[in-house]
Amino acid sequence: MTVAGQWLLLAALVASGYAAFASVFAWQKEHRGLERTGWAAGLIAALALSAVSGILTWALATRDFDFDYVAHYTSQALTWQYAVSAFWVGQAGSLLLWAWMLAVLALAYRFWPRRENHPLRGPAFGLLMAYVWFLTAVMVFAADPMAPSLARPDEGAGLSPSLQHPAMLLHPPVVFLGYAGWAIPCALAMAALAARRLDVSWIEEARPWMLFSWLVLGLGILWGAQWAYEELGWGGYWAWDPVENGSLIPWLTGTALVHAAMVWQYRGALKKTTCGLAVATFGFCNFATFLTRSGIFSSLHAFSESPIGWMFLVLMAALVVGGAWLVVRRRVTLAPEGPMRSLWSRETAIALAAIALVLLAATATVGTILVPLSGPLVGRRIVLGPEFYNSVLIPTGLVLLLTTAPAPLLRWGKPPTAAGRQWLLRVSAAAVVAGSGAWFAGLRHPIGLAVAALAFMAAGCLAAEIFEHARAIATSKPIASGRRPAGGTIAVGRPSQAVETAWEGRPTRFLAALSSRRRQYAGFLIHVSFVCLALGVTGSSLGSRDYELLMAPGEVVAWGGRSIRFAGIVERELPEVHVVEARLEISRNGEQVCLLAPAQHLHQRGDQWTTEIAIHSTWLEDFYTVFYYGEDDGSARLAFIQNPMVSWLWASGWIAALGSMLRFWPARRRTGSNRPGAGPAAVPHQRRSATTPMCRMGDAR
Template sequence: MVDIGYFAICLALAAGGYAVFASLLGAHRHHEGLIRSGENAALVLCGLYTVAALCLWYAIFTKDFQVQYVAENTSRSQPMQYVLASLWGGQSGSILFWGWVLAIYTGATILLNRHRYRALMPYAVAVLSVSCVFFAILSVFAADPFIRLPFTPQDGNGLNPILQHPYMAIHPPLLYFGMVGMTVPFAFGIAALIAGQLDNTWLRAMRRWLLIPWMFLGGGLLLGGKWAYVELGWGGYWGWDPVENASLMPWLAATALLHSVMIQERKGMLKVWNMVLLFFTFFMTIFGTFLTRSGIISSVHAFAQSNVGDYFVVYLVLITVGSAILLLRRLPDLKAENHLESFASRESAFLLNNWILLALLFAVLWGTMFPVISEALTDEKITVGAPFFNQVSIPMGLVLLFLTGAGPLFAWRRTSQESFRRNFGVPALWAIVTLVAMVLFGVRDFYALVSLTLCGFVTGSILLEFARGIAARRRTSAESVLRACYTLLTKSRRRYGGYLVHASMLMLFIGFTGTAFTVDREVVLSKGESAAIGAYTITFQSLAFGDDDTKSVSAAALTLERGDSFLATLVPQRHFYKRAQQNTTEVAIYSRWFEDFYIIFVGSAEDNASTKFQIYINPLVGCVWWGAGLFVLSSLWTMWPSARDRRMARLDRESSQADTWEPTLAPS
């Protein structure tokens, strides 16, 4: 099986090479047969990659420890569901997985666009195939997952116990689907430049392909945060680690792009900017991967140093130079059709949103790269930590939050004073009411006050938009309020779905603001003893020890009360995994709708007479998880094909069958 896998990758490499060649030649000679042949070769590549990935999975499932990758990343005692995750648990496997996901995206792009965007498709297929070829080269020459050891070990190393968690099994593939998926919009951008078809067609072609990885990236990031929160035991969910930053940066760039393409679609402005932003988004996905795999940034969850870094440098240079040349060649065709007319306009709001998102990206990049930059400039390697990122990102985040609410209130072109008053009145009132309420409630932290006030503003703005839409519908038809709301959401998915995405951002910001009020306490208790933390009282009831084949467990039981009412019995634990010789902390969390009570079992004194606990009270953290859920659902809602999309797809299919496709397939 292992040989089949290796062979499949080699064949995929060849198929990819042919796909590039056939697509480009076919497009050059307008030879539909060649173009189709290139597409088919890319589909074959997709199949071969699938075979290779299944072979590695087979080796993992059958515990073929002679394969070095299997020995290093699985073990006999590993539960089945996490054996699955071993495919992407190590360096070479994850590169194979990356290539496979890319091949799947390539296949999906071809199958979904067989009858559409015919001028763009050959070039898009060529770009996608080049990317597949790059990862196939990596798998064959630099990070072969099918390498065998000269002996067969009895057991493997296994996946680290802290990674054996359902969230951790889903989080990496989500991120991969996000990072890899950015290749598709990039391919359409390049295709538009080569084909010279620079009207809104390519924007239409790529928008959904941008939304999909954007959703995966965002969802993956938040899920990773959730995992850190429940598993790592430091009470938080985001640590600004280089690996986290590496996936945040492309998400920020893609968010900027999603907004600015709207101006291009509507006003024909920012054409060059959007191209650059698209290339940059893609560049950041590869650059982020390079950062975490080349060992130039020290991070604990970076992969082992290896020579794949060199390959990535070549690839990055190729991307940059290639896209720059293409862009410069087409510069005259990318003239703006309109200009900015006023600061108080939707366009300006979008533009400011772009600047801030990019500025935030730049700050994160600067912080992440600071060790490298400072070493180059001053010979002294300086690193910056979480305080830097917090200090820089909070003000920018707040501006973005404001724009989330304000953007939709501005009119296109220019906002008259009268409409300004009409649009901003209600949200401003919400903001003021929130501010007063928060001050009365006792909130004194500056940033928290600003943030919550803005959250009030955004809530007002989103509700106002919905209220107006519903009122307009009810004027023309006798719909109920709920019915009208549903019609809005289905009839203009992009607009009202977009507002729902804004609402999810609002919830995330409320959650982030909660970190300003975190309480962090250490307590030492003996059996029967109580401690008061904030409004809560915990009482230490008992300590228990257990043992099974894989791990031994120490657990403490505590009752949690608030006032006179009993809330829950909490059982924070510490596990010791025998094979990995590693402890894991199993926190206990009691979630109430506005705050979490988070308790960690630190350790017991020698005679078990007293035990130390660490406690965090995390206000509003639940909003982050609710916001995450809403983010994924509302993005899905926004990108789901509307009835109109489906009708247009059918028309495309019929028209292409009617004129272009059939004749060229006939023997000439």
């Protein structure tokens, strides 16, 4: 099997190399026959990598210790789920996963059914295949997942207990999928720059992949944070570790890219920024890989010291230098199509948000690379603590909230309508009242008050937009012909008796309002997820408090509005694990709320103890308990941590996923010019007249 796997890897190397060459060369020479052979070679590369992945999965599931990789990362005692999860635990396996995902995504992109074949698909596919070739070459020459064991061991080394957590089944592969996804916008941007095809159509082509990669990488990061929160037992979820930063930086620049691309699409501006961010985001994905594999940092995460990391750094440098050179060369074509018309427009808010996101990404990058850079620069290596990152998070986070909150009431290229302005004033006033209410409720931190007010403002602006749009539909003619008002602007006026009458017996009009701009509201739902994220981060950062104590059996303490009774220590056996747990009875106002059992687990293999925390989670706060050790007299050293609003953080991921699903849901087929998808690819931004609304039905306004 190992030999077959190695031959398949070699086949993938040759096929991907040919696919890259043939696709780019065929595009240059407009040679259709060569182009077809390029696609076929790409298909062969993807099939070969799929076969190698299948072999490794089977070997892991069956603990085939003939494979060196399997012997290093699994053992007979592992459940099959965690044995298979070892696929992405080791260096060679994670590279294989990345290469396989990229090859499959490249094929999906190339053959995704579309009305017309975009001219940049060929060269972009070639660039993607070149990257598959690079990853496969690294595997073939430096990190072979199919390498045979020199002497077949009877038992494997096993998997670290801390990695045996459900989040670890998802977090790494999802992050790799995100990295692979960002390769597509990057390849399209490079192809568009190289081919001088810098109309809006490449943005239309890349946009679904930007949204997909943004969501997937974001979810991957969030699941990683959840793993750290539940597994590491220190009560937090983010430590600004270099590896954590490595995955966060491309997500930040990717968020800026998604928004900058919209400004290009609808206003013909931020073109250089969009191209630069597309290249930089994928470049930073390589930077993250460099961080985890170069061994230049000591971190919570383990690193192997190998030349592989430096290969990714060289690739990143080549991408950044090549991308920057192309942007400079095309600077005239990439000039904005007109001046910025209003400071209170949607594009202005996006530009400010992009500045904040890029500043945050730059800060994280500087903080991360300061350790290796400071040595040669100042003679001694310097490291920055979490205070550095947190202090930058405050201004940038507030700017992001400030630009996100009014977004539903802002318009492209123009200030808000009279009704929009009225709503903005009302909602702002209500936000101030909400902030004051939070102050009276006991919240004293100025940042907390500001975030609470801005979150209220974001919810208020979205509600106002939906209300006005629904009212516009209610006052329009009945939907008899299947046509709906396009609703590019908010109707001027105020709620009246006539409007309320129009609403009577017509609840479906509210749904019609939502569905007629489904994609736009899906985008705003993703904004809601960001607001939840901000609330979760602010609440858990500012309001967290802890209490460590030694409790005797039967002792009761009152803390954090709860009564906590320590019932005693219980020991039990699980397969391969000896469990020692502290039983806690939690009650509020005399009523028992829950039973918690934080524990220490002794994993028989490796004689390793792990701390297993127990949490009682509500929307208001998490009650997080840790059991450190027991005494001879049966007392236990425990820690209680109160973390406000952590559930909002996890919920933000699901809301973002829901928003993205709504955004991607296929639109109903329409005829004529109203048909979504018929617009920008065929009618690029440059061809739209000044009087044409800068939006299409069912898309962003």
